[in-house]
Amino acid sequence: MHLLTSFVNLLYPPTCVLCRANLSASGATDGALFCSGCRAGMPRCGPPVCAACGLELPGAFDAILRCARCRRFPPAFQAAAAPWRYEGTAQEALRQFKYRQRHRLGEWLADGMAAAAGARFPLDEIDLIVPVPPHWLANRLRGFDAPHHLARRLARQLGKPHARRALRRTRWTATQTRLSWTKRRRNVHGAFAAKPQMVRNRTVLLVDDVLTSGATADACARALRAAGASRVFVVTAARTPFVRRAIRNPQSAIRNACSR
Numbered sequence: 001m002h003l004l005t006s007f008v009n010l011l012y013p014p015t016c017v018l019c020r021a022n023l024s025a026s027g028a029t030d031g032a033l034f035c036s037g038c039r040a041g042m043p044r045c046g047p048p049v050c051a052a053c054g055l056e057l058p059g060a061f062d063a064i065l066r067c068a069r070c071r072r073f074p075p076a077f078q079a080a081a082a083p084w085r086y087e088g089t090a091q092e093a094l095r096q097f098k099y100r101q102r103h104r105l106g107e108w109l110a111d112g113m114a115a116a117a118g119a120r121f122p123l124d125e126i127d128l129i130v131p132v133p134p135h136w137l138a139n140r141l142r143g144f145d146a147p148h149h150l151a152r153r154l155a156r157q158l159g160k161p162h163a164r165r166a167l168r169r170t171r172w173t174a175t176q177t178r179l180s181w182t183k184r185r186r187n188v189h190g191a192f193a194a195k196p197q198m199v200r201n202r203t204v205l206l207v208d209d210v211l212t213s214g215a216t217a218d219a220c221a222r223a224l225r226a227a228g229a230s231r232v233f234v235v236t237a238a239r240t241p242f243v244r245r246a247i248r249n250p251q252s253a254i255r256n257a258c259s260r
């Protein structure tokens with residue numbers, strides 16, 4: 001078997017899933033996904049972060065801080081955590097996982113999520129792992145349910161039950177990419193429902209691939225709480241940094257600053 005693997009490696013040298021660099025040349029171990037450069041370049045979501053939504057707060061020094069938005073509109077979930085910032089190699093890794101359906105990459109991302117959840121949440125109090133139900137358009141276009149795959153691996157890693165059907169969409173919503181935060185919030189308000197028999201008096205770990213505005217996670221948490229869930233924690237593979245979005249789109253930065 002080992003001989004066969006060596007032969008295949010000779011014909012098709014293993015390459016980094018992100019930059020295509022030859023992995024045997026870079027001395028990577030068998031089964032590695034990334035070259036050392038890409039691995040080192042994964043942007044970590046570092047403390048200090050907002051105690052509620054996990055947004056990075058540059059310059060903050062207090063142990064417990066909430067961002068302006070969470071202070072004004074407290075989310076229905078207890079806290080959100082993500083191992084990576086949604087940019088650079090982390091963004092590319094998620095893109096490859098979702099659109100090219102690289103399952104091993106998904107497992108690797110889920111392992112990072114398990115570590116991030118373990119660092120911030122009381123894992124022994126979590127009863128159930130629930131994925132955010134996929135958007136109909138995402139299903140239609142890719143036929144791939146990323147949150148479900150991440151949640152399944154996470155459930156296995158943490159030794160918790162995975163309840164894919166605990167949460168469902170009650171109506172179709174517009175895609176959120178181009179919407180402002182207020183519009184995103186309105187867009188997903190009441191768009192989810194949870195099964196009381198599955199979540200009542202349970203502490204739920206909600207799983208999604210990326211946390212952008214937090215509007216979807218908040219709407220899901222509201223539905224879970226309405227169905228009797230005692231607490232909801234949120235873990236995603238990546239978190240969009242607010243600042244980066246603002247700089248990229250100066251017009252929206254000005255609008256956001258005025259509307260805050």
Ligand SMILES: [Zn+2]
Nearest residue numbers: 016019035038
């Ligand atoms: Zn690479």
Ligand SMILES: [Zn+2]
Nearest residue numbers: 050053067070
């Ligand atoms: Zn926040």
